[in-house]
Amino acid sequence: xxxxxxxxxxxxxxxxxxxxxxxxxxxxxxxxxxxxxxxxxxxxxxxxxxxxxxxxxxxxxxxxxxxxxxxxxxxxxxxxxxxxxxxxxxxxxxxxxxxxxxxxxxxxxxxxxxxxxxxxxxxxxxxxxxxxxxxxxxxxxxxxxxxxxxxxxxxxxxxxxxxxxxxxxxxxxxxxxxxxxxxxxxxxxxxxxxxxxxxxxxxxxxxxxxxxxxxxxxxxxxxxxxxxxxxxxxxxxxxxxxxxxxxxxxxxxxxxxxxxxxxxxxxxxxxxxxxxxxxxxxxxxxxxxxxxxxxxxxxxxxxxxxxxxxxxxxxxxxxxxxxxxxxxxxxxxxxxxxxxxxxxxxxxxxxxxxxxxxxxxxxxxxxxxxxxxxxxxxxxxxxxxxxxxxxxxxxxxxxxxxxxxxxxxxxxxxxxxxxxxxxxxxxxxxxxxxxxxxxxxxxxxxxxxxxxxxxxxxxxxxxxxxxxxxxxxxxxxxxxxxxxxxxxxxxxxxxxxxxxxxxxxxxxxxxxxxxxxxxxxxxxxxxxxxxxxxxxxxxxxxxxxxxxxxxxxxxxxxxxxxxxxxxxxxxxxxxxxxxxxxxxxxxxxxxxxxxxxxxxxxxx
Numbered sequence: 001x002x003x004x005x006x007x008x009x010x011x012x013x014x015x016x017x018x019x020x021x022x023x024x025x026x027x028x029x030x031x032x033x034x035x036x037x038x039x040x041x042x043x044x045x046x047x048x049x050x051x052x053x054x055x056x057x058x059x060x061x062x063x064x065x066x067x068x069x070x071x072x073x074x075x076x077x078x079x080x081x082x083x084x085x086x087x088x089x090x091x092x093x094x095x096x097x098x099x100x101x102x103x104x105x106x107x108x109x110x111x112x113x114x115x116x117x118x119x120x121x122x123x124x125x126x127x128x129x130x131x132x133x134x135x136x137x138x139x140x141x142x143x144x145x146x147x148x149x150x151x152x153x154x155x156x157x158x159x160x161x162x163x164x165x166x167x168x169x170x171x172x173x174x175x176x177x178x179x180x181x182x183x184x185x186x187x188x189x190x191x192x193x194x195x196x197x198x199x200x201x202x203x204x205x206x207x208x209x210x211x212x213x214x215x216x217x218x219x220x221x222x223x224x225x226x227x228x229x230x231x232x233x234x235x236x237x238x239x240x241x242x243x244x245x246x247x248x249x250x251x252x253x254x255x256x257x258x259x260x261x262x263x264x265x266x267x268x269x270x271x272x273x274x275x276x277x278x279x280x281x282x283x284x285x286x287x288x289x290x291x292x293x294x295x296x297x298x299x300x301x302x303x304x305x306x307x308x309x310x311x312x313x314x315x316x317x318x319x320x321x322x323x324x325x326x327x328x329x330x331x332x333x334x335x336x337x338x339x340x341x342x343x344x345x346x347x348x349x350x351x352x353x354x355x356x357x358x359x360x361x362x363x364x365x366x367x368x369x370x371x372x373x374x375x376x377x378x379x380x381x382x383x384x385x386x387x388x389x390x391x392x393x394x395x396x397x398x399x400x401x402x403x404x405x406x407x408x409x410x411x412x413x414x415x416x417x418x419x420x421x422x423x424x425x426x427x428x429x430x431x432x433x434x435x436x437x438x439x440x441x442x443x444x445x446x447x448x449x450x451x452x453x454x455x456x457x458x459x460x461x462x463x464x465x466x467x468x469x470x471x472x473x474x475x476x477x478x479x480x481x482x483x484x485x486x487x488x489x490x491x492x493x494x495x496x497x498x499x500x501x502x503x504x505x506x507x508x509x510x511x512x513x514x515x516x517x518x519x520x521x522x523x524x525x526x527x528x529x530x531x532x533x534x535x536x537x538x539x540x541x542x543x544x545x546x547x548x549x550x551x552x553x554x555x556x557x558x559x560x561x562x563x564x565x566x567x568x569x570x571x572x573x574x575x576x577x578x579x580x581x582x583x584x585x586x587x588x589x590x591x592x593x594x595x596x597x598x599x600x601x602x603x604x
Contacts, residue, residue, distance in 0.1 A: 002069040003030075005057070006596030007050055008389070009074060009371075011041045011415030011438060013555060016053040017593035018061065019600075027601060029583055032590050033057035040314075041415065047374050054379075065379055072386035072596040073375075075368055106242035107167035107180040111199040111209050112158035113219050116192050116246065119147055125155045132196045132244075133157055136187050137164040145173035152176050159198035161244060163187040181242045195220060196246040210234065210243040220247045235351075260355075261301025263330075266293045275303050275355050279332040282355070283533075286330065295327040295359070307359065314361040329360040331435030331533075333525040338449045356443050358526075360416060360434035390420035390430035392595030397551040398422070399594060400580040408538065408547045409580070410531055410566070411591060412556035414438045417527075419534035421547065431537040435530045437556045443522040448510055458504055459519055462497040463560060466512045476516050520561070527562050528569045535570075549576040557588035 006017040014037045018030045033056035039045025050073075051065075058065055114130035119139055125131055135144045141164070148157060152175055160180040162170065167182035179200035184190075197219035199207045209215030213234040217227040230245070237243045260275035263282060267289025273282050286292065297304030311325040337354035372383040386392075393411040397403065411418040414437045420430040437460070445456035465473040470486040473496070490505065495512045497504040506515070532544070540546040550570065552563055557579050567577045580588045 003063065003067055004597050004600050005054055005068055005071045006386075006392075006593040006600075007053070007071055007073050008392070008590070008592035008596065009041055009046050009050065010037055010413045010555070011436075012413065013037055014046065014049040014053050015590050015593045016050075016057045017590055017597050018057045019597035021600070029594070029597070031057045031060040032583075032586060032593065033060070034589065042368060042371075044370055044374060046371055047378065050371075050375065051378070065381070068379070068381045070600070071372075071375055071379070071381055071383040072600060073368055073372055073383060074387055074389050074392055074592050074596060075385055106182060106200045107171035108178055109200050109202050110179050111197065111219065112179055113195065113197045114156070114158045116190055116194050116196050118190075118192055119144060121192070122147060122151050122155070125151065127154050128156065130156045130158050132159040132161065132198055134161040134184075134187055134190045134192075135163065137162075141166040141169040142173065145170050149173070149175050159196075159244075161187065161190065161198070179242070181244055184244075191246060194246050196244055198242075198244045200242045201240075206239045206241060207237060207243050210245055211237040211240065216245055220245065222247075261298040261303040263295060263297050263303055263307075265289050265295050267291055278353075279334045279355055282330070282332040292328050293326065295330055303355075303357075306357070310359050310361060326362050327359045328362050329432070329434045331358045331433065331439065331526065331530055332356070333435075333439070333443065333529065335443050335447055335522075335525075337446050351447075354446070356439060356446070358415065358435035358439040360432070386596055387599055388430060388432075389416075389592050390418040390432060391428050392593075392599060393418060393553055393591040394420040394422040394428060395595030395598045396582050396591030396593070397553050397580050397595075399583045399598075400551055401584050403549070403551060403580075406548065408535065408550045408575075409591070410534065410550055410552050410554075410557075412436050412527060412531075412552065412554040412562070414555065417530045417534050418554075419531075419538045421538045421540075429538040431534050433530060433534050433537075435526055436554075440522045440526045443525065444518055447518045447522070448508065448515065450508060455506065455508075458497050458499070459506070459515060460523075461559070462499050462504070464495055464497055464506075464512055464515060466495050467491045467493065474512075476512060520565075523559075523562055524565060527556065528565055531566055532569065544570075544573040544575065547573070547575055550578075551580040552578065553580045553582065553588045553591035555589060 001023065002021045004019050004021060008015045013034050016033045019027060020030055021027050033053045035049050035053040035056065037046060038049035054065055058067065112132065114132040117125060117131050117133055119133055119135040122133060133148065151157065157178060159178050160170065161184055162180060162182035163184055165183050167180040171180055179198050181198060181200065197210060197216065199210045201207045209219060211234055213227050213231045216222065216230050216234055222230065233245060262272050262274045264270055264272045265286055268291065269289060271285040271289050273285040295307065297307040307327065311327065315321060315325050333356045335354050335356045336351040338351055368385045372385055375383040390411060394407060394409050397409045398407060405422060405424040408421045409419065417433050417436050418430065420428055422428050441453060441456045441460055444459055445453055450456050464476045465481065467473045467487055470489065470492060472480055472482045474480055491503055495506040495515060497506065535544055535547060536542050552566065556562055563579050570577045580591060582588065582590045582594050
């Protein structure tokens with residue numbers, strides 16, 4: 001009896017299947033395993049993850065690694081994701097300041113205009129002149145209120161900026177109601193003596209004047225050129241509860257256009273397209289050149305630097321020259337990215353158009369042979385590179401109960417989407433395309449402004465709820481869930497992700513509805529768009545209606561909403577679509593590894 005291992009190296013996970021072939025030609029599956037991929041897909045560090053997965057699978061059948069007769073590896077092409085920005089006009093205002101970081105506890109309401117003055121210098125104020133007072137956290141809320149009350153009868157105090165989170169405490173002690181903005185960490189940078197406009201909205205509403213360039217112009221008496229310059233500031237304050245804009249009439253104002261650049265696709269003929277044209281134009285250009293030889297970007301531009309960085313990083317891990325690295329496919333999707341406004345005091349950002357790109361990078365010689373050689377050396381077991389991912393996934397998908405030929409598969413992993421159609425006569429059409437789960441995570445992180453990629457991954461994987469009391473939460477579908485025992489008070493008022501057996505709190509203060517919208521749109525932009533692109537590439541005559549059924553495999557097929565999105569999108573083509581169940585036990589995972597073992601039977 002021979003023990004054969006199929007190994008599928010993915011961008012996120014490495015999967016193993018063990019099968020046994022008897023001397024009489026009989027065959028049976030024995031076990032499977034999955035481990036995180038170590039290193040970039042298709043590079044030598046993958047060996048550590050492969051060995052760990054093989055050891056786990058062999059432990060399940062109580063056999064040592066040395067009992068293996070053959071290891072069969074998939075051909076693994078790495079896919080690297082990055083973001084290319086649209087053209088952004090950045091307004092830099094020397095000595096300017098802006099506050100609008102949406103603190104959760106402003107006080108008062110309305111807008112006010114006045115000259116900035118620090119609390120410690122309030123005694124220098126002149127009667128009749130309007131003032132906005134700025135108070136550092138070295139003053140207690142009682143002291144701030146006491147000093148303001150002392151000077152309110154003689155000075156025209158119209159607003160207050162606090163460094164501490166004490167707006168309500170100060171307001172409750174003032175003899176005059178004024179708008180107050182708090183939680184301004186860098187209050188020392190506020191330029192005293194400058195004209196400032198302050199606005200606080202009523203609870204449940206957002207500011208109106210300072211989120212409108214003409215509103216800022218009205219309050220600060222700006223001319224047309226100055227109004228144009230503050231447009232990015234106004235954009236960044238949309239939806240905020242409170243804000244301050246400070247005028248610096250002697251500052252130097254200049255605009256700096258950051259070029260996004262152009263992409264050139266080299267195929268049967270070359271096509272150049274600007275990033276500014278958007279994702280649809282980029283993908284149309286890609287489709288128009290036939291087989292893609294390489295893709296590069298304009299020198300010294302945003303996208304040019306990005307593509308160069310991708311090729312250079314791949315050259316480093318593959319130990320190859322830059323000239324040997326080619327980008328053979330990209331997936332471009334339109335998105336929004338937070339861009340910090342220069343001159344801001346609290347890191348304010350505005351959302352600018354961006355293009356998210358996943359790129360498929362290949363070397364002239366895939367380093368899989370080096371991986372096979374390293375495995376042979378370390379395990380003492382013969383290892384070979386045995387099959388193309390999409391073909392192997394098709395063979396593995398055939399072990400799903402209820403399937404028959406012709407069969408189409410969509411293999412959706414972390415970095416790439418593979419599609420294949422397996423015909424009854426044995427013919428196979430395949431495509432290997434950039435873009436899958438990792439690009440979705442990148443879009444979620446970018447659009448929500450998350451500091452952690454881990455949080456973006458969790459948002460992608462799990463449904464949500466908002467804890468509205470210690471005994472119930474509102475789920476993202478609007479349903480209410482009640483609990484007999486109280487929920488941990490740390491989750492009260494927060495959005496939580498409903499992972500198996502635990503709740504994960506989303507630390508950022510983002511409405512659940514916003515997270516839901518971004519998550520679903522990111523998945524549609526990547527998975528639905530890429531699935532249709534991949535299936536059209538393998539469908540007979542490019543006609544999706546000639547594909548009778550599709551089996552979804554790969555890690556992303558386990559997602560709680562992607563299969564339903566694809567079923568809906570493919571229903572108009574009358575395609576039967578659903579998750580695979582590899583070998584009747586693995587669900588949609590392990591298709592490629594299982595196919596690698598099955599394909600060995602054809603070599604006997």
